[in-house]
Amino acid sequence: MRQRVLLAGIWEQENSDFERQMDELRGLADACEMEVVDVMVQKLPRMQPASYFGSGRLLEIKERLAESEAEAVVLLHECTPSQLRNLERSLNCRIIDRTQLILQIFERRARTKEARIQVEMAMCQYELPRLMHASDHWSRQAGGRNKGKGEQQLALDKRALQRRITSLKRELAGIQEKKETQRRFRQQSPLKKIALVGYTNAGKSTVLNHLLMLSEQAKEKQVLEQDLLFATLDTNVRLIQVKGHTPFLLSDTVGFLEHLPKPLLAAFDATLKEVQKADLLLHIIDISDPQFAIKREVTIQTLQRIGCAQLPCMEVYNKVDLCSDLQEEKRNDALYISAHSEEGMRQLLTALDAWQWEDSVALSWRFAYDQQRELSSLYTYADIETRTEKENGIYLQGKLPSKRRSQFRGYECEEI
Ligand SMILES: Nc1nc2c(ncn2[C@@H]2O[C@H](COP(=O)(O)OP(=O)(O)OP(=O)(O)O)[C@@H](O)[C@H]2O)c(=O)[nH]1
Ligand SMILES: [Mg+2]
Incomplete structure (x- = not known):
């Protein structure tokens, strides 16, 4: 059964993008199989440091929680440890901030061992400062005198979490060493390495599968494509060898999202290496999405954050089959395709040939x-x-x- 949740957010004064962000939060909740039963918004100059909402609105939320029988509150922002604790105390229900929500989606999607370890590591890294904060709080309360039982327990939990992170790091390093060997092997190959990048759900995996189909590659080589946020969590590299075109290696990887939480970016660091080592990036943009311009910008910013801004990049507008009149909007320096059909796929291959033989x-x-x-x-x-x-x-x-x-x-x- 879907978990019943109430979505809530502070609409900060200077935030002109609030409605879109709330929509995206709804999409994330949906991707986590939650049922949104109510939405509460408070307009404030900025979020309250102690309890995120103002006190009056907290009472209202409490009433709405009881009326709607919601089991948890999902917040638009990442909260500080003390905000979370105070909210939990005053609302007496589970509080899930945006980062936790994204972590939960990743946890559901992780299929391979590597992805599962990466997600668990991100979760531990999210937990650790929160636990530390709780333990500081205890120390202050005890005034440095007798260490209370609660404090001792927190210290134990903290150590256990740190040990878990160390062991996960070791396990991950083992898996990634093997992958690194494969990567080095590929690096020696004369084939060019192209990486698909873009916002989550833009159609990256579908483009890869379509090119595999044109390559007449075995069905087992296909990767998962789904109408889900974060369908892909692993890097998959495939040989694309279409008759009449120059072959290349194509990698599919995890999609980007606005304000991708830091622990996730850190945990997926090695996975993103595939992108960092590419000769060319194919930036897939879902042009049927009314928010495509913002999502394109977020992808460009994320590429900067992971140190890929200097890589050559080709923009590919996907899902043109869902747009009726694009003619006037088309840019000369971009490609327009539908990964669901043949439309634009040959032009894409020709453009890649031209790029490969440019010099x-x-x-x-x-x-x-x-x-x-x-x-x-x-x-x-x-x-x-x-x-x-x-x-x-x-x-x-x-x-x-x-x-x-x-x-x-x-x-x-x-x-x-
Ligand atoms: N109509 C239409 N749908 C498309 C097209 N390309 C992809 N889709 C659909 O869009 C959804 C997302 O596609 P994916 O290929 O999984 O997207 P992705 O970019 O790999 O997403 P993540 O792995 O979550 O980052 C799927 O339901 C696809 O069938 C297209 O050209 N036209
Ligand atoms: Mg994908």
């Missing part, structure tokens, strides 16, 4: 028949367009990245 030269080569090793090495890096076998050798024409030219200069010949 390349068209050349001709001749190899003797006993130079097979050198010849196959050229095939690794070049896009070969023609191959002619003659008496005195094999003649080839094609494109080669400029930086590789010196390696095969000895085989260059006049045009065939």
Whole structure:
């Protein structure tokens, strides 16, 4: 059964984006399978340091809680430990702040061992300062004299939590070491590494699956795509090899969200490495979403936060099938696709080809028949367009990245 919750938030004076944020909170609650039974808002210059809401509104919320039989209050902001404790005390029910809500969604979605550890670590990191704060509170109350039982218990809990974080870190490092080896292996590959990035639910996994389908790759290679916030929590790297196009490695990863809580960004640090090491980012934007411009901006800011702002990035507007009249709005420097159909997919592949061969030269080569090793090495890096076998050798024409030219200069010949 869905948990019945009351959504509540402070509408701070300078916040012009409040309604959208509340809508998003509703979406997050939904993603956590909660039933929103009521909404309470208070307009204030800023949130109250002690109890988030003003005292009058707290009484009202208490009444509404009783009327609606809500089991918990979900807050628009991340709260301080003391705000949470005071709210819990005055409302006498469970308080879930925005960070906890997101952590709960991640907990539900985590499927692989790595994702589960990352989420648990983020939860412990969220808990720790709260526990510390509670223990400080106890120390102050005891006035440094006899340590009360409660305080001793808190100290034990704190140590247990710290030990758990250390052990999770160790376990995660083990898993990530294996992944790092795979990553290094891929790094040596001549194939370009492209990473899908974007707001959660923009359609990143669907784009990956569509390209896999065009690559005629096995069905098992497909990744999970779902109309859910944070459907993807793991990084999946796949080889995209569509006939007539240059192959590349494509990675799908966790979606972004406005004010993504710090513990989550920290715990998913290694997962985001895939993005940091990419040669190109494909920023997928859901153009059917009325809020797409804000979400695009949030993605750009998140990329800055994780140190990826300098990477080349191509913007891809997705879900055009859901928009009726886009013609006038279309930008020349962006791509428009529908990952649900063929629309724009070939243009996307052509644009990726152009990017891959942007810094390349068209050349001709001749190899003797006993130079097979050198010849196959050229095939690794070049896009070969023609191959002619003659008496005195094999003649080839094609494109080669400029930086590789010196390696095969000895085989260059006049045009065939
Ligand atoms: N109509 C339409 N729906 C799409 C398109 N692309 C994706 N979707 C739907 O959008 C929803 C989200 O797609 P995903 O591919 O899971 O989105 P994502 O960006 O990977 O999301 P997260 O993993 O949560 O970050 C799914 O229900 C998809 O079927 C599209 O071009 N058109
Ligand atoms: Mg996904």
